[in-house]
Amino acid sequence: SQQGEEDPQALSIQEGENATMNCSYKTSINNLQWYRQNSGRGLVHLILIRSNEREKHSGRLRVTLDTSKKSSSLLITASRAADTASYFCATEGGSEKLVFGKGTKLTVNP
Amino acid sequence: DVKVTQSSRYLVKRTGEKVFLECVQDMDHENMFWYRQDPGLGLRLIYFSYDVKMKEKGDIPEGYSVSREKKERFSLILESASTNQTSMYLCASSFSTSGSYEQYFGPGTRLTVT
Secondary structure, three states: OOOOEOOOOEEEEOOOOOOOEEEEOOOOOOEEEEEEEEEOOOEEEEEOOOOOOOOOOOOOOEEEEEEEEEEEEEEOOOOOOHHHHHEEEEEEEEOOOOEOOOOOEEEEEO | OOOOEOOOOEEEEEOOOOOOEEEOOOOOOOOOEEEEOOOOOOOEEEEEEEEEOOEHHHHHOEEEEEEEEEOOOOEEOOOOHHHHEEEEEEEEOOOEEEEEEEEEEOOOOEEEEO
């Protein structure tokens, strides 16, 4: 059962620009997480935001959560070529399982 | 650092073969997961295990089975491989801390069934 849906599916920007990715979900959650996947590799956890939080920062990452709209956004500021990857949101609703979206493919051009 | 390792990065098998994919984690995590990842479909959960010898079906368990005899090891078994099981297989583990279930992933096994 796919819950998170990322938007856009693909995003291409220039180095130094900001990148914003959105995630929508359908049911109530305990927390929402963002992961990054470099081409052909495993996923790496980036940041977790709990349902009672509205915004969280980690380095160049900023995540927001709007539980009334069932949506989240991931902002990467001052992007670098090394940020080129696919980004996934994942929701956790009270069990050990996460439900992942289909991902946004970000390309940062030098 | 948590380390999750998978037995092979690339694997080529023939239709009908029995295939074993192994996953080992070194952080004493209770939970372990097997996903498959296909273009346009994202990650789909095949099976997960929350303790030794315990397992639960995920969203797409058909054609797969799992084994967890030791806490650190979780095996995915394709009983009779078929071409539609050609995919990237990802293993992950997690430990429940303050109700968060951050997952740690292995590098993936790209399986081709011919």
